[in-house]
Amino acid sequence: MNVYFDNASTTKIREEVVSEISSILKNCFGNPSSSHSFGRSAKSYIETSRKTIANILNCEPKEIIFNSGGTESDNSILKSAVKDLKVKHIISSRIEHHAVTHTLDELELLGTNIHYVKLNENGNIDFENLENLLNVDNEPKLVTLMYINNEIGNILDINRVSNLCQKYNVYFHSDAVQAVGHYKIDLSSLKIDFLSSAAHKFHGPKGVGFTYINKSTKIKSFISGGPQERGMRAGTESVHNIVGMTKALVIADQNMEKEAEYVRSIKIKMIDGLKSLFPDIHFNGDSGDMDKSTYTVLNVCFPILNEKASMLDFHLDLKGIACSKGSACQSGSSQGSHVLNEIQSNDQKKFPSVRFSFSHNNKMDDVDYLIETLKEFISS
Known part of the structure; x- marks a missing residue:
């Protein structure tokens, strides 16, 4: 998938x-x-x-x-x-x-x-x-x-x-x-x-x-x-x-209200799924607050340490899930995200962060697949 x-x-x-x-x-x-x-x-x-x-x-x-x-x-x-x-x-x-x-x-x-x-x-x-x-x-x-x-x-x-x-x-x-x-x-x-x-x-x-x-x-x-x-x-x-x-x-202008409502529901479903899987999860910036952030972006700091942290990105890609460590312009950069470097605490910087961003083309099944993939990853 x-x-x-x-x-x-x-x-x-x-x-x-x-x-x-x-x-x-x-x-x-x-x-x-x-x-x-x-x-x-x-x-x-x-x-x-x-x-x-x-x-x-x-x-x-x-x-x-x-x-x-x-x-x-x-x-x-x-x-x-x-x-x-x-x-x-x-x-x-x-x-x-x-x-x-x-x-x-x-x-x-x-x-x-x-x-x-x-x-x-x-x-x-x-x-x-x-x-x-x-x-x-x-x-x-x-x-x-x-x-x-x-x-x-x-x-x-x-x-x-x-x-x-x-x-x-x-x-x-x-x-x-x-x-x-x-x-x-x-x-x-x-x-x-x-x-x-x-x-x-x-x-x-x-x-x-x-x-x-x-x-x-x-x-x-x-x-x-x-x-x-x-x-x-x-x-x-x-x-x-x-x-x-x-x-x-x-x-986009004609369909804005309808598509925004749908994409917002995708983001909410992902937030709920991630919270269930990781009770200590942290959302970077205001991305986890639906009133203060755009409905298209969710930036997640995963409570995963050690060798698993370095493998998260690779595992998601291997499973066919396209996302980003930060801005697309930073993907593959050894320096990491300048945004996260600016706002995260030293403790948060120890954990891997991933940006997920959505459109009307995404399906609810996409979120289910991501959650199952993450569940498999942390239990392996």
């Missing part, structure tokens, strides 16, 4: 999206920048997609910039904030995605002041400390905090952060890769300057995403060249991927 519990890493593309992409590849091959009918047809697909996404997020089409995904988006925004907005201070946390943390390391070497907000033991930000950092001086600042943590599933109080940023006239960027397509986002009411997304996290194609850039925020091109994407990102657009992403987001 094969079970896929690594949906925070990537999701299976929907069949309807595959059909849409295939149709575009077969029938719409013109360059969107060309003035002839083939080019105009391709351009029309892109602009229709832009309008559709803007309608779902309740923003203006010109505020949506297509790109290759979350990593490009995070890099582009942070570097452009320093270059074009003259940002001198960036406030973040030490448990952001590496697309943010590694970019901040680069910017710090170039002279930008990087400040890290304090976190509690579950990985939630200290709002009093955040406000103190915002109120240090009058130099231009930017806050970058992810909407949903990709490893532990914590949900940021994004409205509270945005209100603080507005109060102190500070730019705000959020990596919303784990949120778009899973939660309703209203950009007309959310006071935010930049937001990053990636299609493959909501059952779309890999290699495509978008950045929301508030129309009042003036930054220059990310990539120089042609006039594509309002001159912000030069290069011939990937029409089939953009259309596929839009199809995936439309379906």
